[in-house]
Amino acid sequence: MGGLVGGADGSVVVVGVLAVLLVFAAATFVFLWRTRLAREARDAAVSRERALRRQFEAVMSSARDGVLITTRRGDVVLLSETAAAILGVTREEMLGRSIARLPLRIVDEHLRPVLSQEVFVPSVDDDVPRIVGVPGRRGAEDIRWVQVSSRLLTGDDDGEPITVTTIMDTSGLREAAEALSRSDAQFRKAMENAPVGMALVDLEWRLMEVNRAFAEMMGSTVVALRGTPFSALSHPQDISAETDQLQRLYDGYQARFSCEKRYVRADGNVVWAVLDVGLVRYPGGAPDHYVVHVRDSTDDRMNSELLAHRAMHDPLTGLANRTLLQEVLQRVLAKSAELEHVGVIAVDLDGFKGLNDRFGHATGDNALVHVAGVLRAAAGSRGTVSRIGGDEFIIVVQSPDCAAAMREIADAIHVGLRRPLQVKRHQIALNASVGIAVADADTVSGGPTSLLSAADAAMYRAKASGRSRTEVYDASMRTASDSQSALALELDDAIRRGDLVLHFQPVYDLPTRLVVGFEALVRWQHPTRGLLLPSAFLPLLEDRNLSVALGTTLVDQAAEFLAAQPGGDTWVSLNVSADQLGNSEFADRVLSSIGRYHLSPQRIVIELTEASLVAPNTRVRHELTELRNAGVPILLDDFGTGVSPLSYLRDLPVSGVKLDMSFVAGIPEDPAGARVSRALGALARELGLATIAEGIETEAQAEFLQGCGWRLGQGWLFGVAQPGQALLDMGLETGSGLIDPRPQEQDDPFASL
Incomplete structure (x- = not known):
């Protein structure tokens, strides 16, 4: 019985022990489990903290603005890389140190020094941005402008407040703003000025x-x-x-x-x-x-309109020129409902060359301007008046009763010209020959040119019938016009064939009466019409632009004539007009002929005609200077006519002058002519120029001119122009008379003659 009880108690004890062990084990398990959970939570928090820190550092390093965190005392808790770069410091030397020890020189916008703690540790919460300057990267004088914004943050009740400051570099924005302002100011300045x-x-x-x-x-x-x-x-x-x-x-x-x-x-x-x-x-x-x-x-x-006007108008009279005439005529013929409503009047002054020769080109220009006014008044609104060259004018008429209108215009022209032109004390009477042609199938068969030719033929009929009259074109006039046109067509071939030849008129030394030179005068030996004088074909040269071709051809003839002279002291003067000069072709031919025939440069003399066409500082003047510098003398023809030739003596490289025959004709009987001849001779001598008088017909004229100082002379008294071979056969007695290309400086300007 007792054994059982003891056994029972032992079991109870065992059970109790086991229970205690189980409770301990459970508690241990729970503790360990909780410890593990806490450790895992702690590790996760640390990991999250590290991740957040990495993210924070990444954000801080990539942000454009810098961040500075300080305590209330001003100790630096955090300084981002961007902030350190902006302020020019390193994070290591600043973390944990007082902001007052920040090695910075800070200024305000007025460049006044400012303490670091005033900027980065404000006494109160103030997030209003402030602009300050810190040292820049380009030397001690460089300033980097930054914008500073500070905010005071407080944590929990027991937390210490901190100041978070953002730092933004505004130098780029400021520079951009300044550049924009400067650019705007420059643009406005440039625009204003x-x-x-x-x-x-x-x-x-x-x-x-x-x-x-x-x-x-x-x-x-x-x-x-x-x-x-x-x-x-x-x-x-x-x-x-x-x-x-x-x-x-x-x-x-x-x-x-x-x-x-x-x-x-x-x-x-x-x-x-x-x-x-x-x-x-x-x-x-x-x-x-x-x-x-x-x-x-x-x-x-x-200026453009003026140039266009000049291209279409005559510079002297202001009338339409040939180019505009053609355009007007083509237009009226194309627009006119009936040909009979269109007609052309050709006007040519009578005796205009004589007017120029007697009174000079200036007076001739005045006469042309006067005539232009008469034609404008006569035509009124019924026609377009044009000057096509020289003293030739054309009026294009468009009227329902064209024939009657042109008759009225022609009559008004004759009436208007009856009022003489006043030139100083002279009253000059002007007359014109007028030709009329009405458009019809015959006169426009060849286009506008044909109608112009018809009016021209009627005008020449008026000249042949007594001048200062009006003729109306009819078919019978075509023959004469065609004849003149045929002659013009032959001229080009005649020059190439050598049909245009030189005749030579002797130039005499007046004191010794020895031949010292010749003037070359061109003639056309026509195969059917015989020997033609210059008046018959020279106008055709200008119409067909053949002057240069003829001039270069005649240079060789003159050089050949000189080379055939038995002596080497005579010279030949060639008449050269301004339209033959300007492109150096004529000068090149003169110099090449001198070389080919082995002549002295003084033996070929250039006799400049129409000097009024030579303006100073033109290519024509340069070509004349080139010839003179090569030793070729330059004579000024028609000396004394008008006033302008006196300026030519200054503007052109003249070696001598030829007294115009209009002054020789009346001496010694004409007192006025005698005084002018004497005065011009004195002027030429004063300028050191060679002097030649042309048109001498009597011994009295020769003696008088010699007495006035004119050293050389030519005219019918000494002989007319003849072929070169005829003069060589005559064996004229010659003397030394080469003209110095440059005017003489000594008292006797004829020392070289």
């Missing part, structure tokens, strides 16, 4: 801003023009001149455009302007405003 007009125009084509040049061009002010519709300044006929171009520019079909139009100034005057328009767009491509350059082209336009 630009020599051409400039305007900023909105998309509604209103002026937003203009410069002073534009305002002056429009006769207004800058203030008055702001806000004005640009089109309101346009000429009424040009208001929409740029509309289509603006639309194409707006739609992007073109980058810019230019146009020329008229504007009306504030004073009512009209100006021409060239617009250069460009469109400024936003970065996205949307249109913003127009930039317009406005250049005043009024002067250019006027």
